[in-house]
Amino acid sequence: MDNTWVQSVRMKPRGRPRLKPGPAQPPKKFRNDLMSYEMKWAVLQSFDEVGMAGTLARYFPHHDGGRLDSTRKKMHQWTQNRVLIRDKATNPKTSAHMCSRSLGMATTLPRASEEQLAQWVRSMRTDGVPVTPRMIQVMALEMAIDAGIDERAFTASWSWFQGFKKRFKFTLRARTRIGQDSQRDGEETLA
Numbered sequence: 001m002d003n004t005w006v007q008s009v010r011m012k013p014r015g016r017p018r019l020k021p022g023p024a025q026p027p028k029k030f031r032n033d034l035m036s037y038e039m040k041w042a043v044l045q046s047f048d049e050v051g052m053a054g055t056l057a058r059y060f061p062h063h064d065g066g067r068l069d070s071t072r073k074k075m076h077q078w079t080q081n082r083v084l085i086r087d088k089a090t091n092p093k094t095s096a097h098m099c100s101r102s103l104g105m106a107t108t109l110p111r112a113s114e115e116q117l118a119q120w121v122r123s124m125r126t127d128g129v130p131v132t133p134r135m136i137q138v139m140a141l142e143m144a145i146d147a148g149i150d151e152r153a154f155t156a157s158w159s160w161f162q163g164f165k166k167r168f169k170f171t172l173r174a175r176t177r178i179g180q181d182s183q184r185d186g187e188e189t190l191a
Contacts, residue, residue: 031067034098040078041089047075107153108160113143118168128189133161133172140164 018024035043046055052072056063060071078085088094109117117139124131140156154160165172 036096036098037085037088038095040085043075044078044082044085047079106160107149109140109144109149109154110147113147114164114167117143117164118170121168121170131172136161136164 043055043059046058050058052075055075056068056072060068063071084100088097088100094100108114117136120139121131121136137156140160141151141154144154144156145151164170
């Protein structure tokens, strides 16, 4: 028997080569530290007890130089928003939140327009017409223009669409019927 040792040669990976010359994109540094309201409240309580230097040494020992100065300024902003931070930190629903965004802050359709859109979807479904997300988006944009909302302010985004489905308990799912529709089936549906 012939024992021959075959050295494996590393092949170049298959795929499309990079088009841009030069080094790849540098890794992200993740310098923005977001903290929950609970953590902010703990920092503020420590600030009241031991002062600024002690709080920075206790909660932010890894910060130095410019980052430490930025953190100090951030803590001064937190002291100005002390009441809001306390309210958010003591509420179990909002204590883990990183920032506050009140309801109705985003531009959305008026309630009457959304109800009219939901009624349109229901009527199309009862007629047997499948309603796609794109159809709902186009109708929502038309209703926004009719309601006097600037077309750049309301875009009927995917997140708005998800909220719309949730508010009116809609599910958009693929039809599971297997078979071929005939002319007679269509006439029966319309009748």
